[in-house]
Amino acid sequence: MPEIETLRLRLRHFTLDDFDDLLRIYTDTEIMKYLSPRTAEQTQNSLCNHIRQWQEHNLGMWAVVDKATGKMIGRCGLGFLADTPEVELGYVFDKSYWNMGLATEAAQATLKYGFWEAKLEQIVAIAHPENIASVRVIEKVGMKYQKHTRYYSHDVVYYTLPRAEWQPNDSLYVLH
Numbered sequence: 001m002p003e004i005e006t007l008r009l010r011l012r013h014f015t016l017d018d019f020d021d022l023l024r025i026y027t028d029t030e031i032m033k034y035l036s037p038r039t040a041e042q043t044q045n046s047l048c049n050h051i052r053q054w055q056e057h058n059l060g061m062w063a064v065v066d067k068a069t070g071k072m073i074g075r076c077g078l079g080f081l082a083d084t085p086e087v088e089l090g091y092v093f094d095k096s097y098w099n100m101g102l103a104t105e106a107a108q109a110t111l112k113y114g115f116w117e118a119k120l121e122q123i124v125a126i127a128h129p130e131n132i133a134s135v136r137v138i139e140k141v142g143m144k145y146q147k148h149t150r151y152y153s154h155d156v157v158y159y160t161l162p163r164a165e166w167q168p169n170d171s172l173y174v175l176h
């Protein structure tokens, strides 16, 4: 299964040993403000889903590791939007790593994987309109606003990026 190295990050597959780190992130009310904090049981289910999705599809969520420390600091990757065949970009980072450009770095690598390796025609993203940091990341990676709509029982802004409109940057991207 593919793993990716960027300048500062390693995007690797989840293992069951990631539970404690993921629980710390998924139960944090500030980090999960727009996604709803999860219980231990929900986190375990999410972790199993993160692992299973790669086995069933050629895409999924990576555990994001800070190369400098080896710490797991979040997750980023691709998944299916609600009950649709559309593939969405998603990310959650530990709050002590916010505003350092890390989500943007991981998201750019994820798009590169999605278009080059998974051969997707389009990748979408949604965010709560007040989730300024997330909307900013979506726009920084070149996605285009389409509409306000609802997914997962939340009002969201919906962005798309067709492969033909994607402009890959030349930052470090090594596929393992």
Ligand SMILES: CC(C)(COP(=O)(O)OP(=O)(O)OC[C@H]1O[C@@H](n2cnc3c(N)ncnc32)[C@H](O)[C@@H]1OP(=O)(O)O)[C@@H](O)C(=O)NCCC(=O)NCCS
Residues within 6 Å of the ligand: 030, 031, 032, 034, 035, 091, 092, 093, 094, 097, 098, 099, 100, 101, 102, 103, 104, 105, 126, 127, 128, 131, 132, 133, 134, 136, 137
């Ligand atoms: C969304 C999230 C992943 C962004 O991660 P990050 O590593 O901080 O993102 P980046 O540093 O790459 O970019 C963040 C951008 O938002 C901007 N930003 C953050 N908070 C802001 C605020 N309150 N007002 C204005 N801009 C803000 C930053 O300045 C930066 O933009 P810039 O590069 O133009 O200066 C992170 O905030 C997070 O994990 N949030 C909780 C989980 C979540 O909401 N995930 C998304 C669900 S849709």
